[in-house]
Amino acid sequence: MKTGFDANKYIEEQSKYILERVNDKNSERLYLEFGGKLVHDKHAMRVLPGFDENAKIKLLQKLKEQAEIIICIFAGDITTNKTRQDFGITYDLEVLRLIDTFRNYDLTINSVVITRYEDQPSVNMFINKLNRRGIKTYRHHFTKGYPTDVDTIVSDDGYGANPYIEVTKPLVVVTGPGGGSGKLATCLSQLYHDYRRGMKVRYAKFETFPIWNLPLKHPVNVAYEAATADLKDVNMIDSFHLDAYGQMAVNYNRDL
Numbered sequence: 001m002k003t004g005f006d007a008n009k010y011i012e013e014q015s016k017y018i019l020e021r022v023n024d025k026n027s028e029r030l031y032l033e034f035g036g037k038l039v040h041d042k043h044a045m046r047v048l049p050g051f052d053e054n055a056k057i058k059l060l061q062k063l064k065e066q067a068e069i070i071i072c073i074f075a076g077d078i079t080t081n082k083t084r085q086d087f088g089i090t091y092d093l094e095v096l097r098l099i100d101t102f103r104n105y106d107l108t109i110n111s112v113v114i115t116r117y118e119d120q121p122s123v124n125m126f127i128n129k130l131n132r133r134g135i136k137t138y139r140h141h142f143t144k145g146y147p148t149d150v151d152t153i154v155s156d157d158g159y160g161a162n163p164y165i166e167v168t169k170p171l172v173v174v175t176g177p178g179g180g181s182g183k184l185a186t187c188l189s190q191l192y193h194d195y196r197r198g199m200k201v202r203y204a205k206f207e208t209f210p211i212w213n214l215p216l217k218h219p220v221n222v223a224y225e226a227a228t229a230d231l232k233d234v235n236m237i238d239s240f241h242l243d244a245y246g247q248m249a250v251n252y253n254r255d256l
Helices: 007-022 042-047 055-062 075-079 091-104 121-132 183-196 219-227 239-245
Strands: 029-034 067-074 108-115 137-139 171-175 201-206 235-237 250-252
Touching: 007 029, 007 055, 007 201, 029 183, 042 219, 067 075, 067 091, 067 183, 075 091, 075 108, 075 121, 091 108, 091 121, 108 121, 108 183, 121 137, 171 183, 183 201, 219 235, 219 250, 235 239
Parallel strands: 029 171, 029 201, 067 108, 067 171, 108 137
Antiparallel strands: 235 250
C-alpha cells in the first residue's frame, strides 16, 4: 500500500525550515502566526487524506525548548458566544481546551491576549477565570487609525498603546480559537514594541494550505482550492513575495 501523505516527513521538513528562521543571525526572535487550527485540524484532513490532524502541535513539541505560545481571542467572540462548529463549544471554552492540550504536549503558554477589548462584563469574567488558573492575560484595545492611517497605527498612539507581552524565547507562536481572533495585530504590536526596544525580530505566517513552494497546480494545492470553494479561495502566485525576493511562491487571494 502506498502512503498518500507522510506525516512524519511533514513534521521533519517544517521544523527544519522554522529552525532556519529562528536561528537567523540577523534576527533575535521569530513571531510565527498559525493560520487554521493548531490542534484537531479536521479541515486539513479533508483536504489531504493521510494528514495527521495534530501534525502541527507535534511539530511544536519538537521545538518546545525554543518556543512559547500566545493565544489570542477577540472580545466580541466571547460576548456573542461564538462557537467552533466541529466541536460545538464556544470560543472561550476552546481557549481553555487549547491551554490543557498545550500543557499535555509540555508546551510553554506565555499568555492569553484579549483583542479589541471594551470592558465587557462577560469578558472580565473570562479574564478572572484565566487568572485563577494561573494564566497571564493582556488586554489589547482597537488600534487607533486602523487600517488606513499608517502614521497613527505605527506610533505610540497605535500599536504602542497596547501593553507589551513579555516574551523570552526565540520562537513565539501566536494562535487562536479561529479566524478574526487578532493574531496578526498582536504580532504587529509586538514587532513595534521590540523595534522601539532596539531589537531585530521577524514575523511569518504558517499556513497549512496552499503550500507555498509547491507549483500552483500541484495536486495538493488544487485539493485545497477545491475544499475551500465555498469561501471562494483561489490559489495565486504571490506578487508581493516575487517582488521582494525574486522567488515564485503560492498564496491565496484573501491573504494577498
